[in-house]
Amino acid sequence: GAVVSQHPSRVICKSGTSVKIECRSLDFQATTMFWYRQFPKQSLMLMATSNEGSKATYEQGVEKDKFLINHASLTLSTLTVTSAHPEDSSFYICSARGGGWGKNTEAFFGQGTRLTVV
Amino acid sequence: KQEVTQIPAALSVPEGENLVLNCSFTDSAIYNLQWFRQDPGKGLTSLLLIQSSQREQTSGRLNASLDKSSGRSTLYIAASQPGDSATYLCAVGGGADGLTFGKGTHLIIQP
Numbered sequence: 001g002a003v004v005s006q007h008p009s010r011v012i013c014k015s016g017t018s019v020k021i022e023c024r025s026l027d028f029q030a031t032t033m034f035w036y037r038q039f040p041k042q043s044l045m046l047m048a049t050s051n052e053g054s055k056a057t058y059e060q061g062v063e064k065d066k067f068l069i070n071h072a073s074l075t076l077s078t079l080t081v082t083s084a085h086p087e088d089s090s091f092y093i094c095s096a097r098g099g100g101w102g103k104n105t106e107a108f109f110g111q112g113t114r115l116t117v118v
Numbered sequence: 119k120q121e122v123t124q125i126p127a128a129l130s131v132p133e134g135e136n137l138v139l140n141c142s143f144t145d146s147a148i149y150n151l152q153w154f155r156q157d158p159g160k161g162l163t164s165l166l167l168i169q170s171s172q173r174e175q176t177s178g179r180l181n182a183s184l185d186k187s188s189g190r191s192t193l194y195i196a197a198s199q200p201g202d203s204a205t206y207l208c209a210v211g212g213g214a215d216g217l218t219f220g221k222g223t224h225l226i227i228q229p
Contacts, residue, residue: 112161
């Protein structure tokens, strides 16, 4: 299967700072990338969908000014958590689908990023 | 809005047993259904992907079925092993939309 690389795998930051998480498709061009968040003992929840070269679409309840998503190239999307607070501590994971693929093809997932805000 | 429910939430069985994990979803208009495995503190491992036109998929000791009209899927694990201990997630969706996940079944296989 296709490979999606997410970096960093783990980050600890101070409250009020910003953190950037990268998601790269290594062997395919990802026209669509998805960002999910998982709180402890909860399911993964879709935060936003981004298409290369256009603005991300955010799910209801997700603050677009706090979670900045940039999908500037076909192989890279970034999620920046701005002015992070302890309640933003969570597991963030991205997935990517290739352009031209059928709508029933799977999206491939990165390894996830464990964010802890202290 | 799509909702995915997984039953049971937790399961503990002795090694060697065959077991079934259940997943139900409210909106049958899906492109595909996936089963994932998640180990504690780790990312997702894709186990099986069933297209909306398919009825089942098999991989080794795993077999997943899909009844789209009734909004149900089952994951069958044969001859369970301690290494199968993990949280199993069911997710539906695909297409231009992301996946909707269930809360998972936390599985413990006792040696």
